[in-house]
Amino acid sequence: MSDDIITGIMATAGREPGRVAVVDGRGRKVTYGELARRVDAVRDAMAGRPGAADGLRPGDGVLFAVRPGVDAVALALGAVAAGGMLVLADPGLAPEVLAARMAATRPRWVVTESLLHLLSGPLRGLARRRGLLLPDLRDPLPGQAVRHLHTGPWLPGVPRGAVRLSRILRSSGSGPAPRGPYTTHGDQPAAVIFTSGTTARPRGVVHTRGSLAAGLALFRGAFPLGPGDVVHTDQLMLGLPALLAGATWSLPGGGDLTAELAARGATHTFAVPVHLDRLLRRTPRLPETLRHLLLGSAPAPPAVLRRAVEAGPEVLSVYAMTEALPIAVASAREKLAQAEGDLLGAPLPGVGIRVAEDGELFVSGPHLARGYLGEDPLREVATGDLVRLEEGRIVLLGRKKDMILRSGVNIYPGLYEPAVAALPGVAEAAIVGLADPETGDEEVVLAVVPADGYDGDAVWKALPAVMDAGALPDRVEPLGSFPRSGRADKLDRAALRSLLTRRA
Structure with missing residues (x-):
């Protein structure tokens, strides 16, 4: 097993050059040998000549905005193979959020689709009227020169001197397997994923090729x-x-x-x-x-x-x-x-765990990210989960942050929600606390999404069998659906609290 994602994948390509590696959304197939050739071409184009000023150095930021597909896979692997650290750019980012992330990562290359340059440049007004808030990727960090690599044909808005993916692929030949050399660089930052933090101080998780x-x-x-x-x-x-x-x-x-x-x-x-x-x-x-x-x-x-x-x-x-x-x-x-x-x-093999006195789970292991951008390396990470x-x-x-405090009793919703959701006639269940602005004590509200056969009285009578007496809700609120957020559609507890407060 390789301790470097790039050398591991390229070794697989060397063993399986004729096997299908990727099938895109339209059903088009690319073999491992062809994928490796594309990764080689991208790496060579972005690394530049030894000592060249415009080549990537290990850990340099690469602003990345390409939709999932064969091109995206080859570009991402090639950029990391060249020494780059991917900075994933969500097209819906507010300008001030993007600016803060750019200042923190200072990308030297921008890898995107020509269509994004068109929509964020000449057709920016039209895109805004259609509800698309697109950052201007031509100049992500004013005052710092960046190089551009794009997929798709040339379109208005594509920066002058931008490298076109199709051209570097044509000039790279058609070798059946990776040319290399690919050496292990497990400590090289490979991607930064922003998870939280303020606009002024964004918090990004930095993973290495090894992690x-x-x-x-x-x-x-x-x-x-x-x-x-x-x-x-x-x-x-x-x-x-x-x-x-x-x-x-x-x-x-x-x-x-x-x-x-x-x-x-x-x-x-x-x-x-x-x-x-x-x-x-x-x-x-x-x-x-x-x-x-x-x-x-x-x-x-x-x-x-x-x-x-x-x-x-x-x-x-x-x-x-x-x-x-x-x-x-x-x-x-x-x-x-x-x-x-x-x-x-x-815990999976090699994953270290520690449970703190308050019940919070801490995790460590070789898969742990290097740390947060600009901060000291991580030895373990607090999950925020009570276990x-x-x-x-x-x-x-x-x-931990979902804990409800009522009359001096700590109530943890996750302890009871699965059992309540398993009751007849209940599709989903969530327990939230609504704080009294004067006392700070919290009203415990059980929100449910009814399923076929829902009977509110029957659910109420069944609760003492699945919940501790000190955690029983003050009221039960049936809702058509729960508010959700993010690409993963996670339950938005803050929005649920706001909704239940208005209903009260």
Whole structure:
């Protein structure tokens, strides 16, 4: 197993040059040999001549804004192989947020699509009228010169002197395997992922080539994956293990997921619980080729887990955080058998855990990010999750910041929400506290999304059997749906509190 993501993937390409590496959203296929040739070409173009002023140095920022596809995979790997640290640019970033991130990372290259230059330049006004807030990527850090590499044809707005991907690919020849040399640089920063922080002080998680390789190895060890498998996902942390294993990374095309899984012969896929719930309500059974369904990003209600188990594949729930990918894995059947709290599973091999006196989980290990941008290296990271250990397995009790305080009693919503969501007629459940502005004491409100057969009186009467007396809610509020946020559609507890306050 390689301790460097780049050397690991390129070694796979050397062993499997004729095997299909990536299938894009339109069904176009690229072999490992061709992918390696593209990575070589991008690396050579961005690294420049030895000692050249415009070449990348290890850890230099590379502002990256390319939609998932073959080009995106080759560009990302090539930029990191050249020494770059990817800075992922969300097109919807507010200008002041982008400016703060650019000041923190000071990118030397910008890798994007020519269409983005058009929409953020000559057609900026039209894009704004259509609701698209696009940053101007031509000059991300005024006063600092940057070089540009773009995909697609030349369009108005593309900076002068920009390198076109198609041209460097044409000039790179058509070798069947990577030219190299590729040496291990496990300590090189490979990507910074911004997670929190203020506009003035953005907080970015810095992963190295080595920490990413260690995390991907943990993923591969958690479920069988090898040549002949087809991983259908747009998630890097599942697609990249496929490339390390010699499997095929199949990228979604935006159509019906079940139909795409069947058409591609997918053996593995990833889903967010709320999206999986919608899918399984339409299609209760998934294609027979699908062996493994991974869930992540948010806890899955018991009703969703039961439908997922009935859909056919083995269902695995991945517990992870940006700073440590992944931490533990538990099967849906194991989670459903857990009587109290949310079972996260045993820590994966090599993952260190520590439970503090207040119950908060701390994590360490080779997959741990180097640290936060501009801060000292991490030795361990606080998860913000309150847990207990049962026979070496981690059981989630709640989020530290989600704790509710009522009459001097600490209430952890995660300890009870799975059991409430498993009651007849309940699709989802969430417990929040609404603070009294005068006393600071909190009203405990149980919000539920009703399912077929919902009976409010029956649910109320059933609560003492699944909740401690000191945690019983002051009221129960049925809602049509819960407010969610982010690409993963996580429950937005702040918005839920605001909604329940207005209803009160």
